[in-house]
Amino acid sequence: MEKIKKTLISIGIFLASQIVVSTIFVIAGVMQGMDIKTAVNSTLGMALLISDLLTIILLLLLKFCRFKELFKKVPADVLLISIVFALSGMYAVEFLSSAFEIPNKLEEQFQALAGTISGFLGVCIIGPVMEEMIMRRVILKEIAKATKSMWWGIIISSALFAIIHLNPIQVVFAMPAGIFLGWIYCKTKSLLVPICIHIINNTISFILMSVGYESQLSLDSTFGVILLIVLILISTVSCIWIVRYYNKHNQEQELRQAAEAEPAKEPVKGAFEGNSYDK
Numbered sequence: 001m002e003k004i005k006k007t008l009i010s011i012g013i014f015l016a017s018q019i020v021v022s023t024i025f026v027i028a029g030v031m032q033g034m035d036i037k038t039a040v041n042s043t044l045g046m047a048l049l050i051s052d053l054l055t056i057i058l059l060l061l062l063k064f065c066r067f068k069e070l071f072k073k074v075p076a077d078v079l080l081i082s083i084v085f086a087l088s089g090m091y092a093v094e095f096l097s098s099a100f101e102i103p104n105k106l107e108e109q110f111q112a113l114a115g116t117i118s119g120f121l122g123v124c125i126i127g128p129v130m131e132e133m134i135m136r137r138v139i140l141k142e143i144a145k146a147t148k149s150m151w152w153g154i155i156i157s158s159a160l161f162a163i164i165h166l167n168p169i170q171v172v173f174a175m176p177a178g179i180f181l182g183w184i185y186c187k188t189k190s191l192l193v194p195i196c197i198h199i200i201n202n203t204i205s206f207i208l209m210s211v212g213y214e215s216q217l218s219l220d221s222t223f224g225v226i227l228l229i230v231l232i233l234i235s236t237v238s239c240i241w242i243v244r245y246y247n248k249h250n251q252e253q254e255l256r257q258a259a260e261a262e263p264a265k266e267p268v269k270g271a272f273e274g275n276s277y278d279k
Helices: 002-031 036-061 067-071 076-097 107-113 117-147 150-163 168-188 192-210 222-261
Strands: none
Touching (some): 002 036, 036 107, 067 192, 076 192, 117 168, 150 168
């Protein structure tokens, strides 16, 4: 239990922030004459934004994550390829899941968020930062340390990432998305990379939701099948590039460390030093 203390506290902070802030906003709405359903939908964006901000502040104050970790840089080509890898893989999964009739239990709430500034900030900016801090920086890292396995950290944090969305259609997408984001975090050692990917993905979804776009693509069409194959190929090639990059990077780092650790050799008697001969 001690080994995953931060994980339990982080989940508690997240749940408490969501429940307390949402309850306050709903009560305020009811006191203004709204029914509960209207109060929930009309205050959802602001409640989400404030609860996410509160969670981030508490995590920083408890030093579960440091502010500078949010901006740890990686090479530009690594960031770009990581975004391509994760998004192409995630959309391939979403495309596959669209072949099944998975219910969207929160469609009405999504529509309430669409087109509002607070909804945009909560869903596209603050939400991704908060979720990556909890899921990748705290939970993944803590579980990996406790189990001594990176993959247990990735899988358990991804499962929790899926569960907190509380929506069947999002759960199906969030689990593999969490695995992509977790793997990228473990490879790059930078929280900035999954945050950028998460922000881009949520922003695209938010914009499409706001304009009422509904994809007509399906696996029943030739174009749909070709697009799925292309997405899988792009994700696979990008994954191979990342693995090769970090294998090479790690080898170079090991060689550097070995060279630095090697003790300086004493000059041998009778050897030349400069222009003189030392006997």
